[in-house]
Amino acid sequence: MNQQKRVAILERLRAANPHPTTELNFSNPFELLIAVLLSAQATDVGVNKATGPLFKVANNPADMLALGVDGVKHYIKTIGLFNTKAENVIKTCRILVEVHGGEVPENREALEALPGVGRKTANVVLNTAFGWPTIAVDTHIFRVSNRTKLAPGKTVDAVEKRLLKVVPAEFKVDVHHWLILHGRYTCIARKPRCGSCLIEDLCEFKDKVDL
Template identity: 65%
Template sequence: MNAEKSHEIFARLCTVNPNPRTELVYRTPFELLIAVMLSAQATDKSVNQATARLFARANTPEAILALGEDGLKAHIRTIGLFNTKARNILRTCALLIERHGGAVPRDRAALEALPGVGRKTANVILNTVFGEPTMAVDTHIFRLANRTGLAPGKTPAAVEQGLLNQVPREFQRNAHHWLILHGRYVCTARKPRCPECLIADLCEYPDKTPPHPAPSNTLDHVQH
């Protein structure tokens, strides 16, 4: 995709939603870190329901450690893979206290050294908390980048690098959120909503969903 078309895509997304935000509910960097760790293979809605209960009881590394594994699991058992996530969260809390004074680090290597924190989660934290122009490639962004021709790639790493090269600098801070929301609500996996898409004319996907046929006029079928 050429630079002019890419710029227009993000200009339109910016016009419609100039200040995009994650749909995960959080108040502190630590709360966001825990929410993102829980969000793997789970919906933001289900995570928000669980963290509303959890954070009301414990929203610091020390407080979550005090819950213990069984106590933490009781708050997050509605989330997929909650056993593994509980263990990772407790280990992460311990390392945050031991290495970072309980604060969420800004350094990528330090973030990725935390149990249960991979590159995607680190990118979300660096972007959303610290304002860095990173690109967290989830399933929505991976699909969207390939389908539209914006940044085709066979792996999340390839798509991430392609987007970092393709997204105009002025839009890099918010591009991650725009693409996730567009993939979640418009460029959906099974049946993209192409007729309603504000960038459909710029998209290079060859098999766009056709418009719905206009409803027939019932008067044409009245029997005389």
């Protein structure tokens, strides 16, 4: 795909959604960090149902730590892998309190050192909480980038590197959200909704489905 076409795609996505954000509910960087940590192999809707009541009683590391592992489990038991996630939440909160003064660090290395936090989670927090031009590649973004030929790559890391290289600076802060939403609602896995896609004529997917 040539750069002119890439820019045209990004301009259309921006025109349709000028101020995109995550569908996870949060009111501060800590809530976002916990929500993203819980979202692995879970839907945003499912995470939001659990974190709504949880964040009412604990929306900072100290209060969350006070709940303990069993207390956190009580709120997140409807989420997949909740046992491991509850343990990671408490371990993360302990580090935030003891090492970072109860604040979420605006630092990739420090974020990735937290239990249960990998590069993708760190990218989401840096981008959505702090406005960094990072691009977190999940299954939706990986699929859209390859299917459209916007930024093809055989691995998640390869797609991230390609996107960072080809996406102009003016789009970098928002492109993560545009692509994830496009993959979640239009360019879906089994049968992409090509007929209702606003970038269908620019997309280089060879097996388009007219739905």
